[in-house]
Amino acid sequence: MLSQEVFDYLKEVGCCTICCLRFLKVRGDEYMNVAKTLQRLGLKDTCSDAENGEESGPTSKKTKPNVCVACLGFFSDEFLAKLTEALTTHPHLIQYECDEFVLAISFPILLNVRQLSLWLALIDKFGQMHGFVSNKQPDVPLKEVSKMVISPKVSQALGKKYGQNGMMISISINHADETAELQKLTEVDQILFKTNCTNNKSKKDKKGTVNGMTRGYFEKNFLPSNIDVDIYKQNIPVPPAIPDSSMIVENIAVSGPTIFVAGRYQKFCRVLPHTPWILNGKRVMADSVQELIVQSVAPYFEVPESKVIFSSSGREDVDVRCLGKGRPFVLEIPDSKRIILPQSVAENMEIEIDQTEKIRVINLQIVPREELVHIKFGEEKKTKTYRALCILNEPATVEVLQKLNIPEGFEIKQWTPIRVLHRRPLLQRPRRVHSVKARVDPNDHKILILDIVTQAGTYIKELVHGDFNRTDPCFAKLIGQDIDIAALDVLAVDLDWPKDVNNRISGQCETVRDKNEIDDLNKS
Amino acid sequence: MAALEDFYFCPEKDTAFGKSIPPITSEFPSTHRPLVDRFFTRYYLVRQKTSEEHYLVLFHSNRICMVGLSGAHPAFAKGIEQVTCPILKKTDKQSTGEDRKRSAILQKDTTIAVVKCCDGTTYNVPSCVKGKLVEINQNVLQNPSLLSKEGYGYIAILLPKIDECDDIKASLLSYEEYSGKYSK
Ligand SMILES: [Zn+2]
Numbered sequence: 226m227l228s229q230e231v232f233d234y235l236k237e238v239g240c241c242t243i244c245c246l247r248f249l250k251v252r253g254d255e256y257m258n259v260a261k262t263l264q265r266l267g268l269k270d271t272c273s274d275a276e277n278g279e280e281s282g283p284t285s286k287k288t289k290p291n292v293c294v295a296c297l298g299f300f301s302d303e304f305l306a307k308l309t310e311a312l313t314t315h316p317h318l319i320q321y322e323c324d325e326f327v328l329a330i331s332f333p334i335l336l337n338v339r340q341l342s343l344w345l346a347l348i349d350k351f352g353q354m355h356g357f358v359s360n361k362q363p364d365v366p367l368k369e370v371s372k373m374v375i376s377p378k379v380s381q382a383l384g385k386k387y388g389q390n391g392m393m394i395s396i397s398i399n400h401a402d403e404t405a406e407l408q409k410l411t412e413v414d415q416i417l418f419k420t421n422c423t424n425n426k427s428k429k430d431k432k433g434t435v436n437g438m439t440r441g442y443f444e445k446n447f448l449p450s451n452i453d454v455d456i457y458k459q460n461i462p463v464p465p466a467i468p469d470s471s472m473i474v475e476n477i478a479v480s481g482p483t484i485f486v487a488g489r490y491q492k493f494c495r496v497l498p499h500t501p502w503i504l505n506g507k508r509v510m511a512d513s514v515q516e517l518i519v520q521s522v523a524p525y526f527e528v529p530e531s532k533v534i535f536s537s538s539g540r541e542d543v544d545v546r547c548l549g550k551g552r553p554f555v556l557e558i559p560d561s562k563r564i565i566l567p568q569s570v571a572e573n574m575e576i577e578i579d580q581t582e583k584i585r586v587i588n589l590q591i592v593p594r595e596e597l598v599h600i601k602f603g604e605e606k607k608t609k610t611y612r613a614l615c616i617l618n619e620p621a622t623v624e625v626l627q628k629l630n631i632p633e634g635f636e637i638k639q640w641t642p643i644r645v646l647h648r649r650p651l652l653q654r655p656r657r658v659h660s661v662k663a664r665v666d667p668n669d670h671k672i673l674i675l676d677i678v679t680q681a682g683t684y685i686k687e688l689v690h691g692d693f694n695r696t697d698p699c700f701a702k703l704i705g706q707d708i709d710i711a712a713l714d715v716l717a718v719d720l721d722w723p724k725d726v727n728n729r730i731s732g733q734c735e736t737v738r739d740k741n742e743i744d745d746l747n748k749s
Numbered sequence: 750m751a752a753l754e755d756f757y758f759c760p761e762k763d764t765a766f767g768k769s770i771p772p773i774t775s776e777f778p779s780t781h782r783p784l785v786d787r788f789f790t791r792y793y794l795v796r797q798k799t800s801e802e803h804y805l806v807l808f809h810s811n812r813i814c815m816v817g818l819s820g821a822h823p824a825f826a827k828g829i830e831q832v833t834c835p836i837l838k839k840t841d842k843q844s845t846g847e848d849r850k851r852s853a854i855l856q857k858d859t860t861i862a863v864v865k866c867c868d869g870t871t872y873n874v875p876s877c878v879k880g881k882l883v884e885i886n887q888n889v890l891q892n893p894s895l896l897s898k899e900g901y902g903y904i905a906i907l908l909p910k911i912d913e914c915d916d917i918k919a920s921l922l923s924y925e926e927y928s929g930k931y932s933k
Contacts, residue, residue, distance in 0.1 A: 674773060
């Protein structure tokens with residue numbers, strides 16, 4: 226059997242069983258159970274028995290084999306033990322309360338050299354018969370097989386599942402001979418290439434490989450068809466020599482997944498900006514909605530507050546309250562040490578935020594990345610409900626109130642308000658006012674309370690007074706007299722996301738005005 | 750017939766932190782100042798041409814400047830027939846601020862508009878402020894009677910450079926200086 230010949234040869238030059246299978250182009254989950262795969266392919270591991278000069282039996286398998294010439298011991302039990310040991314005792318890895326992981330392994334370039342030497346040896350020995358040709362990679366890449374062989378073992382050792390949303394474990398693997406062998410390669414680099422290849426190869430200088438070898442440069446140029454095989458063989462052993470030592474784990478770096486914590490906030494304070502307000506390098510106000518939320522949430526995930534990104538479904542001005550069910554927001558938390566947020570912890574966060582007495586947060590929860598579309602898109606279609614406290618120069622008449630009760634709504638055109646014109650471009654935007662409900666203060670008939678439902682993005686203050694005719698029509702125009710705005714509240718942001726969760730499990734929960742109530746308010 | 754009582758506001762009961770949330774009506778400021786007073790500072794430019802011309806600059810706290818005529822401008826006494834804007838033709842753009850990088854930078858004495866009075870006199874309205882031209886008020890071009898209404902009567906909106914604002918303010922008359930010198 227032809228495969229057996231190749232298998233025996235690879236064993237003879239010092240390949241481990243997994244590497245033998247790689248050069249026999251065995252793929253995928255066949256590596257999960259190597260003994261079974263050997264059986265299925267009808268391969269017999271005769272070589273190692275003969276070498277050891279012993280009879281076939283259970284004892285022979287215990288003899289310590291050489292370090293594999295192809296993977297430098299990467300697939301050996303010995304190395305795997307070293308790796309799992311390094312992972313399980315890693316000082317940072319254990320900080321992550323995360324049950325999924327992704328592996329990124331970086332290998333020494335030496336492995337590419339070894340692959341090339343074996344490639345050349347196989348072409349010499351078997352040539353076309355077994356499909357070993359100079360323009361086709363001879364093996365299944367080590368990285369691919371590593372996923373099948375190493376990842377399950379790491380999974381077992383860490384007690385975590387392999388998953389794309391998990392923590393990232395980056396492992397750098399190196400070998401004692403890396404520097405010396407690459408040095409040898411760099412020396413022959415000048416004389417190794419066939420003349421017709423030197424043109425292609427000249428790209429090298431641009432790639433900045435002067436101080437050594439890079440993987441990219443090696444993979445691009447060091448191909449059996451490009452090099453003078455005789456010169457290569459004079460300088461570098463073909464087949465590769467048996468190494469003295471196995472791979473070493475050089476470094477393990479861990480970074481947590483990015484998680485998203487969503488909720489709704491209410492704002493009760495008229496001197497609180499949405500995000501830090503900094504003017505000419507100085508803070509105008511000490512706090513912001515963003516900071517009050519982040520400072521209570523970030524510590525649990527063991528992430529610096531400055532790394533957390535806050536976004537919300539719109540925003541209100543510094544002097545505007547946000548009542549009702551509040552405004553949806555989301556925190557993007559990178560390199561999180563935890564991926565779950567127990568309700569009791571969420572409750573403590575919410576209670577801690579309550580202590581500020583400036584804002585209040587409810588429905589705090591972890592949400593999947595996919596749900597961010599709710600907050601990031603479709604802003605134009607959302608509606609917002611406001612309550613404006615307005616003042617007239619003269620006491621309101623029934624006629625004025627009737628003119629300002631507009632259940633059917635109307636369209637407006639709004640130029641960028643003067644108050645933001647220093648930082649926003651001058652544009653005229655069409656906006657829809659869905660409805661207006663007007664009432665009067667029983668104690669002072671100059672004071673009106675207007676409940677306004679509008680398309681998101683409408684500037685309410687300007688809708689009231691008109692911004693010197695730059696919002697048209699405005700309430701002043703509709704009633705034919707001056708009207709100004711003294712205070713504004715947001716009553717509802719019509720985004721039903723994230724879902725309701727009652728974190729106030731220890732009974733500190735307060736009733737929040739029901740959304741239906743607000744709807745009634747708007748309709749009546 | 751509806752009565753005013755039908756529109757009486759009754760605040761909902763709402764609580765937070767165990768306390769009731771004050772209704773919006775309880776938040777009414779004891780002194781409510783008009784829009785212009787709340788956000789703008791008035792500056793004046795008086796220049797002597799064939800007669801004494803009075804101009805008003807409303808300087809917003811965000812440094813946006815609205816430039817127009819002061820009530821003491823002689824054009825009002827004569828009656829204003831027409832306002833035209835020669836720089837609009839030059840830039841051939843209705844509003845110049847849409848592409849702020851390309852919008853014109855005006856000097857203090859650049860003419861932004863020509864006011865023509867009923868008796869045939871014309872006044873060249875100066876920019877008063879060195880800065881980028883953001884907007885020309887189309888409303889006053891169509892309806893010159895707006896010119897006398899403070900705020901509404903702005904002719905142009907300009908945006909000066911941050912570090913030139915102090916010099917610009919110093920080059921104009923403050924409200925105190927102006928009223929001390931010119932009040933009747
Ligand atoms: Zn191997």
